[in-house]
Every structure is written in structure tokens, then in C-alpha cells.
Amino acid sequence: MRFERREHRPLALIVLTPLLAVAAALALSGLLIAAAGAPVLEAYWRILVGAFGSRLSATETLTRATPLMLTGLAAAVAFRARVWNIGGEGQFYLGAIATAAVGSQLLSGAPGYLSIPLLLISGALAGMILLIVPLWLRLRFSVDEVVTSLLLNFVAVLVVSMLIDGPLKDPLAFGWPQSQSVADAAMLPKLVARSRLHWGFGIAVVLAFVVHFVQSRTVFGMKSRAAGLSPDGAVFAGVPLARTLLLVACLSGGLAGLAGAVEVLGVKGYVTTDLSPGFGYSGIVVAMLAGLHPLGVVLAALFTATMFVGADGMSRALKIPTYIADVTVALSLITMLVAVFFAQYRIRR
Amino acid sequence: MTETVLEIDGVSKSFGDNKVNDAISMTLARGEIVALLGENGAGKTTLMSILFGHYTPDEGCIRVAGANLPAGRPRAAIHAGIGMVHQHFSLAPNLTVLENVMTGTEKLWSLRSETGRARTKLKALAERFGLAVDPDARLGDLSVGEQQRVEILKALYNDARILILDEPTAVLTNLEAETLFGTLKEMARQGLSLIFISHKLDEVMAAADRVVVLRGGKVVAERRAAETSKAELAELMVGHRVARPIRDAHERGEPVLEAAAVSVRIDGVDRLKEASFRLHAGEVLGIIGVSGNGQAALASLLSGTLARSSGDILLYGEAIGDLSVADTVASGIGRIPEDRTREGAIGEMAVWENAVLERIDEPRFSRRGLVDRSAAIAFAETIVRDFDVRGGGARTRTRLLSGGNMQKLILGRNLAERPRILIAAQPARGLDEGAVAAVHARILEARKAGTAVLLISEDLDEVIGLADRIQAIVGGRLSPPVSADEVDARALGLMMAGAWKKEAA
Numbered sequence: 096m097r098f099e100r101r102e103h104r105p106l107a108l109i110v111l112t113p114l115l116a117v118a119a120a121l122a123l124s125g126l127l128i129a130a131a132g133a134p135v136l137e138a139y140w141r142i143l144v145g146a147f148g149s150r151l152s153a154t155e156t157l158t159r160a161t162p163l164m165l166t167g168l169a170a171a172v173a174f175r176a177r178v179w180n181i182g183g184e185g186q187f188y189l190g191a192i193a194t195a196a197v198g199s200q201l202l203s204g205a206p207g208y209l210s211i212p213l214l215l216i217s218g219a220l221a222g223m224i225l226l227i228v229p230l231w232l233r234l235r236f237s238v239d240e241v242v243t244s245l246l247l248n249f250v251a252v253l254v255v256s257m258l259i260d261g262p263l264k265d266p267l268a269f270g271w272p273q274s275q276s277v278a279d280a281a282m283l284p285k286l287v288a289r290s291r292l293h294w295g296f297g298i299a300v301v302l303a304f305v306v307h308f309v310q311s312r313t314v315f316g317m318k319s320r321a322a323g324l325s326p327d328g329a330v331f332a333g334v335p336l337a338r339t340l341l342l343v344a345c346l347s348g349g350l351a352g353l354a355g356a357v358e359v360l361g362v363k364g365y366v367t368t369d370l371s372p373g374f375g376y377s378g379i380v381v382a383m384l385a386g387l388h389p390l391g392v393v394l395a396a397l398f399t400a401t402m403f404v405g406a407d408g409m410s411r412a413l414k415i416p417t418y419i420a421d422v423t424v425a426l427s428l429i430t431m432l433v434a435v436f437f438a439q440y441r442i443r444r
Numbered sequence: 445m446t447e448t449v450l451e452i453d454g455v456s457k458s459f460g461d462n463k464v465n466d467a468i469s470m471t472l473a474r475g476e477i478v479a480l481l482g483e484n485g486a487g488k489t490t491l492m493s494i495l496f497g498h499y500t501p502d503e504g505c506i507r508v509a510g511a512n513l514p515a516g517r518p519r520a521a522i523h524a525g526i527g528m529v530h531q532h533f534s535l536a537p538n539l540t541v542l543e544n545v546m547t548g549t550e551k552l553w554s555l556r557s558e559t560g561r562a563r564t565k566l567k568a569l570a571e572r573f574g575l576a577v578d579p580d581a582r583l584g585d586l587s588v589g590e591q592q593r594v595e596i597l598k599a600l601y602n603d604a605r606i607l608i609l610d611e612p613t614a615v616l617t618n619l620e621a622e623t624l625f626g627t628l629k630e631m632a633r634q635g636l637s638l639i640f641i642s643h644k645l646d647e648v649m650a651a652a653d654r655v656v657v658l659r660g661g662k663v664v665a666e667r668r669a670a671e672t673s674k675a676e677l678a679e680l681m682v683g684h685r686v687a688r689p690i691r692d693a694h695e696r697g698e699p700v701l702e703a704a705a706v707s708v709r710i711d712g713v714d715r716l717k718e719a720s721f722r723l724h725a726g727e728v729l730g731i732i733g734v735s736g737n738g739q740a741a742l743a744s745l746l747s748g749t750l751a752r753s754s755g756d757i758l759l760y761g762e763a764i765g766d767l768s769v770a771d772t773v774a775s776g777i778g779r780i781p782e783d784r785t786r787e788g789a790i791g792e793m794a795v796w797e798n799a800v801l802e803r804i805d806e807p808r809f810s811r812r813g814l815v816d817r818s819a820a821i822a823f824a825e826t827i828v829r830d831f832d833v834r835g836g837g838a839r840t841r842t843r844l845l846s847g848g849n850m851q852k853l854i855l856g857r858n859l860a861e862r863p864r865i866l867i868a869a870q871p872a873r874g875l876d877e878g879a880v881a882a883v884h885a886r887i888l889e890a891r892k893a894g895t896a897v898l899l900i901s902e903d904l905d906e907v908i909g910l911a912d913r914i915q916a917i918v919g920g921r922l923s924p925p926v927s928a929d930e931v932d933a934r935a936l937g938l939m940m941a942g943a944w945k946k947e948a949a
């Protein structure tokens with residue numbers, strides 16, 4: 096068996112690749128479920144029911160998918176231009192805390208039509224700043240942004256801990272480290288009444304289309320791709336390298352920061368250190384699963400959220416651990432990487 | 445020359461509908477040097493890639509010393525004694541020469557390193573074939589010619605009996621090329637067999653025993669080098685007679701681009717030292733020199749990617765500071781970079797994207813930040829048509845074009861714009877004889893239309909054929925210009941060696 100590079104990739108193959116990858120991941124984690132002594136098909140059925148079986152669970156899944164879409168977009172945008180932003184988690188938290196701070200300190204009396212956009216922008220700005228730092232270090236001193244953006248995650252989380260245990264601490268939280276809340280007027284309206292699903296979901300989906308449009312149709316999209324693919328070639332063609340990459344960093348960091356802002360304004364209203372179950376890191380997985388395509392990110396985020404939310408239902412019904420969902424998502428990343436390889440190569444004899 | 449060491453038997457290969465190799469058969473005898481000749485996109489690189497196992501042929505087979513070579517396996521090819529020197533070297537710049545030569549040969553689980561024995565073997569090989577190189581030098585510090593020597597040594601270290609070289613001289617200076625062919629002949633004398641690809645007919649005539657000509661994926665002719673001529677080979681390759689056009693008398697216009705004592709210093713090294721020239725509209729000013737003497741700095745400076753450290757540049761009579769890329773494009777300066785895969789084009793982008801990237805901000809290709817795709821694609825299609833870019837259309841990924849066709853795309857996007865000034869660094873490098881003639885004709889046409897052309901080249905024939913005036917570049921300094929009608933190849937050779945009178949004008 097040998098591999099040969101495939102130069103023409105039919106559209107069907109591009110669409111089929113992630114589907115096959117997910118199927119393979121489900122098959123593989125099926126083995127695990129079987130090993131745990133549970134019926135495989137029923138387990139998956141339970142996941143589906145757990146994620147979409149009722150109005151409540153369906154809205155819960157979509158709520159969970161919302162930040163994943165945004166952090167997924169953040170990673171996809173950056174990776175496309177070869178800016179290795181591993182700092183989505185930190186940007187998420189910094190966006191969240193900026194939103195909570197501005198919302199509780201400055202804009203607590205403002206009407207919603209004013210405070211909501213301003214708070215979303217604050218969150219995005221905070222995320223941007225956290226990514227501009229590592230990018231600047233790369234442009235100025237050639238420091239690898241993989242390392243710096245990753246390490247800034249820990250810095251960001253510690254800063255958040257400090258703030259919610261200090262200046263921003265909510266005195267009414269019975270001593271729990273929790274930030275003060277934004278005003279009710281600043282909360283995102285619900286998309287579905289009597290559920291947690293909020294307008295942030297709509298924002299995320301719309302942004303996916305916007306990002307797709309920017310990447311495929313705009314001059315900026317073309318220049319950022321050129322800068323990522325070949326810095327020398329881009330410079331020769333007059334693409335301002337530093338400016339373009341900085342804009343990419345603003346877009347990427349801004350999306351991750353926005354994810355934090357949306358989570359605060361849509362769900363909780365305040366920040367705790369467990370606001371994110373790793374949304375920033377999962378965003379990277381989502382982006383890879385999506386093949387870095389912005390519209391694919393929407394689907395990949397839905398898949399990931401389905402697994403996470405549905406796993407609870409499965410676990411309760413069949414008495415097997417929810418970690419199966421983590422395993423499935425992780426496996427699907429691996430199978431996706433394998434599938435992408437096969438999509439690029441063909442097997443000969 | 446009786447013993448056949450290699451047989452290619454009816455090999456065919458298609459990419460999609462494009463039949464790139466069509467039932468190709470050829471042989472190689474022990475101690476023989478065969479030149480593989482053909483137009484850009486004729487399928488030479490593809491055939492060699494099949495031979496070395498990078499591609500699997502659709503039909504046909506390859507026999508080494510009578511035994512079938514399993515298709516599509518580089519390891520089997522190496523084992524059978526086939527070595528390949530790629531056009532873009534596959535060595536690691538941060539390893540030493542010795543380490544580079546050894547990679548891939550050491551057993552993964554072996555505990556003892558074989559360095560000692562490897563060093564001895566490498567030294568012996570270097571001595572035997574006259575390939576002097578320091579085994580402990582870091583590869584990245586070596587010149588291109590030396591790196592190529594390491595590639596060859598690596599193949600020999602793997603006991604290659606058959607050596608394939610894909611356009612080995614495209615990156616070499618003329619002197620280095622001569623040395624290389626000396627080595628190749630010595631290798632043949634000692635019983636190795638060689639196939640090399642080249643577009644330079646002089647080399648082919650001088651170095652090869654036999655020439656195989658490919659056209660459109662088929663073998664169209666085979667000649668003994670002694671029984672053919674450059675003219676015949678050019679005709680066989682292209683299918684009709686080709687002759688490089690020669691400039692005719694032409695009135696030149698006003699000066700449009702001047703450099704006055706411009707120096708460029710990079711990392712503490714002076715790449716350009718007080719260089720002065722005056723380029724007029726409607727003339728070709730040839731800058732000739734052995735590559736590595738400051739040409740890259742000169743070209744980058746005028747292309748807007750490098751800043752000067754002192755001196756003045758005058759554009760259309762006005763002193764300007766440093767040129768930026770945007771300035772150059774906006775003020776009608778066309779630029780053909782020396783290295784097409786690094787600067788000239790972005791392989792992973794489509795042909796149309798590469799065609800318009802440098803002018804994407806112009807209103808005809810984008811409005812309010814949105815790319816006008818249909819306009820861009822139409823522009824690219826004109827280039828593909830007018831400049832005879834083969835092997836793909838506007839939407840093809842640029843990487844899939846053969847080397848020469850990529851060069852035509854870069855040329856096209858500059859000349860289609862009727863530039864007022866054209867900075868052309870090695871514009872014909874890697875082009876086949878027919879394409880060279882076409883490019884030269886285009887450059888002369890532009891000159892006639894009033895374009896000022898700065899031709900940076902190390903090809904004497906090219907410069908003599910095109911340039912009105914010539915300046916030599918040596919160690920970052922430019923000689924005073926001489927009229928092309930008043931010098932011959934010998935005088936130019938002296939200039940390139942740095943012998944020019946200080947006071948001459």
C-alpha cells in the first residue's frame with residue numbers, strides 16, 4: 096500500500112471527509128462503550144435524546160454550542176493565516192471579566208440597547224489585547240506565539256481569580272469567589288422563552304457567515320491568506336505583513352473575547368473561575384474538525400455540544416461515565432486528522 | 445557503452461485528463477550521460493519523479509540492470525542505486541554536511557553512531573570525484589553550489605549508480621556549472637550513469653553523450669550529441685525553428701530611473717556599494733555579473749522590498765526616499781523577481797490570485813474592500829492566453845504549473861500592464877528555448893513601446909542580445925556603463941571579473 100498526493104479534490108470528498116471522520120470516531124468509542132458493558136447503539140441513542148429529546152435539552156445544547164462556535168471561529172481565523180493562537184481560553188476569560196467589570200461598574204444603569212453592544216465590544220477588545228501581545232512578540236522578537244499565547248491562558252485565569260476575589264468580588268455571594276453581576280437590562284434577550292438559549296446563538300451563527308464572507312470575498316481575506324502561506328511572497332506583492340497579521344490577531348482574539356462576553360451576558364450575568372469548561376481549548380478542536388472552514392465551525396460546534404450535553408443523559412440511563420463524550424470528541428479530532436490525510440492522498444495498489 | 449543499466453519501458457502518467465507522460469521509453473548505458481530536453485511542461489520532472497518512486501506510473505515499468513523496479517517506492521529506487529538531486533534541495537539547513545549525508549541511512553535502533561565510518565566514506569567519495577566540501581560545515585552556511593555538491597555526495601553515499609539531476613544548473617553560476625559538469629564527466633568515466641535535465645543547449649551539447657527530447661509527454665527524438673546541433677535541438681523541442689530575437693537600433697528617451705551612489709547594508713554587510721546607474725525610457729540596461737555579487741540586493745531595492753542605507757534614487761527625475769512595493773506598482777514599475785517560488789508566486793494560491801495580488805487594491809480588482817473575482821479571473825485568463833501559460837487555467841493552484849509556466853505567469857502579470865519601467869532579474873531562468881525567445885521578444889517589444897528595462901542577468905548571450913548598454917556588477921559595485929555595440933564577450937568577461945577602468949564613462 097502506498098500513498099500518492101491527490102491534487103484534485105472533488106467537492107464530495109471535502110464534504111464527506113468530516114462525516115466519515117465522525118463516523119469512525121463514533122465506531123471507535125463504541126468499542127469503549129461496549130467494554131463498559133453497555134449497549135452501543137442505545138448509548139448513542141441516549142446521547143441524541145439527551146441532547147435533542149426535549150425542548151429543554153435542545154435549547155441547552157444550542158446554548159452550549161454558542162461559545163464553542165465563537166472560540167472555534169477564533170481558532171479557524173488565526174490558523175488560516177498561520178497565526179497559532181492557542182490562547183482562546185485566556186481570551187475567553189479576559190473577555191468575560193472585562194464584560195462583567197464594565198457592566199457592573201460603569202454601565203449598571205444604562206438601558207439595554209446601549210449597554211449590550213458596548214459590553215460585547217468591551218469583551219472583544221479585551222480578547223484582542225491578549226492576542227496582540229504574543230503576536231507583537233513574534234513580529235518584534237520572533238518569539239513563537241504557540242508558547243506565549245498558551246502561557247497567557249494561565250496568566251489570564253489568575254488575573255480573573257484575583258479580580259473576582261478582590262475588587263470585583265460580589266459581596267452577596269456568601270464568600271464564593273464570584274464577580275458582581277451586570278445589570279439585568281444588559282443581559283442578552285432569550286431566544287426561546289423559559290430556557291437558557293439566548294441571542295448569543297444568533298450572533299455566533301451570523302458571525303460565522305460574516306467570517307466566511309470576509310475570508311472568501313474581501314481583500315483582507317486574500318491578503319491574510321497570502322501572509323500565512325508565504326510571508327516572502329506576500330511582502331513582494333506589497334502585503335503589509337505586520338499590519339495584516341495584527342488585524343488577523345484582532346479578529347481572532349476579538350472572537351474569543353466575544354465568546355466570553357456572550358457567555359456572561361447570555362447565561363450567567365457574572366464570572367466565576369468555572370465559567371468555561373475549556374471552551375477556548377475545545378474551540379481549537381472545533382476549528383480542526385471544521386477543516387478551518389467558518390461554516391464548518393457551526394456544525395462542528397453543534398456536534399461537540401451534542402456529545403457533551405447528551406453524555407449526561409447517557410450516563411444517567413446506562414450508568415457509564417460521561418467521559419465517553421470527551422473520548423469521542425478527542426477521537427474525532429484524531430480521525431479527522433487521519434481523514435484529512437486520506438483526502439489529500441490516494442492509496443495505490 | 446554496451447551494458448544497459450536502466451530501461452524505462454512505455455511509461456505513461458496522467459493528472460486528471462492531462463496526459464503528462466505518454467508511453468515513454470528510453471535507456472541509459474553504463475558510463476553514459478543523457479540529457480533530457482523538452483519544453484516547459486513537457487513532463488520531464490514528472491518522468492524523473494516516476495523513476496525515483498515519487499509517483500506511480502499508470503502504465504509501463506522501469507528496469508534497473510534488467511530487474512523490475514517496484515513502482516512508487518523511493519526506498520526501492522535508492523536500494524537499486526538510483527540517486528536524485530532535486531531542483532529544490534531536500535537538505536536540513538541546521539545540520540552539518542556529514543549529518544545531512546547520513547540522515548536516512550542510519551539504522552533507527554542502532555546504538556552506536558556510525559559517524560567515524562561515515563566520515564571516512566564521505567572523505568573518500570569527495571576525493572574520488574573531486575567534490576571538496578567540509579564535512580563539519582553547517583549546511584545553511586554553504587553556497588548554493590556547495591549545497592548541491594552535498595546533495596550529490598548524499599546520493600553517492602547511498603551507493604547510487606544512476607544519478608538524476610533536475611535542472612542542476614538553474615541555480616548555479618556559470619563557473620559553478622562548469623565545475624559541476626567536470627564532476628559529472630568524471631563520474632561517468634568511473635562507470636556511473638547520469639541523466640540531467642536542462643534548458644541550456646550549450647551545456648547539453650558540451651556535457652551529454654546522448655540527448656532525449658520530450659514534447660507533449662512523448663519522446664520525439666533521440667540524438668547523439670556529437671551528431672546534432674543547438675539549432676536542431678531547439679527545433680526538435682519546440683516543433684519549429686526558433687531563433688532568439690536580437691535588438692534593433694532604437695532611440696532612447698529621457699532618464700526615468702536613476703541611482704546615485706546607492707549603498708545597501710544588510711546585517712553589517714555591504715551588499716551594494718555606491719552603485720550608480722541611469723536608466724532611460726526605451727532602452728535595455730543590462731547588469732551582468734556572476735550571481736551572488738549584489739544582484740539580489742539591487743533587485744530587492746528597486747522592487748520595494750529593501751531599504752537603502754545611503755545614496756539617492758530618482759524616479760522620473762524626482763528624488764524619492766525608499767521605494768515601497770505599493771509605490772513601485774503604482775508608479776508603473778514591473779518587477780520580475782529572481783526566485784519565483786519564494787517571492788514571485790504563492791504556490792498554494794490560485795493562478796488568478798497570484799496574477800492580481802500586487803494590484804488587488806486597485807479599483808478594477810476590488811471595490812470597498814471586496815474582491816472583484818470575475819474581473820480578476822478575466823485578467824488572469826488574458827495572461828494565460830497571451831503569454832502561453834500551459835498546464836492550467838486561472839483557477840488552477842499555482843504550485844501545479846511546471847517551473848517554466850509559473851515564470852510565464854509572473855512575466856505576464858508585469859508585461860500585460862505596459863509598465864514604464866521593468867526590473868527583470870533572470871527573466872528567462874528555467875525557460876525552454878522557445879519560451880526564452882518569446883520572453884526576449886516581449887522585452888524588446890516593451891522597449892520599443894518606451895519601457896525602460898533593467899535586465900539583471902548572468903547569461904552573456906542574453907545580455908548581449910538584448911541590452912543597449914551594459915554595466916557589470918562585482919562585489920556590490922557597478923562598473924560604468926559601456927555601449928553594447930562596443931564590447932564583445934571577452935571584454936564583458938573581463939568586466940565581470942572586476943577589471944574596469946575607474947575613470948571610464
Ligand SMILES: Nc1ncnc2c1ncn2[C@@H]1O[C@H](COP(=O)(O)OP(=O)(O)OP(=O)(O)O)[C@@H](O)[C@H]1O
Pocket residue numbers: 102459462464482483484485486487488489490491834835836844845846847848849874
Ligand atoms: N501533481 C500534479 N498534478 C497535476 N498536474 C501536474 C502535476 N505535476 C505536474 N503537472 C502538470 O504536468 C505537466 C508536466 O509537468 P512537469 O513538471 O513534468 O514539466 P517539466 O517538463 O518538468 O517542465 P519545466 O521545464 O517547466 O520544469 C505540466 O503541465 C504540469 O502543470
Ligand SMILES: [Mg+2]
Pocket residue numbers: 488489846847
Ligand atoms: Mg521541471
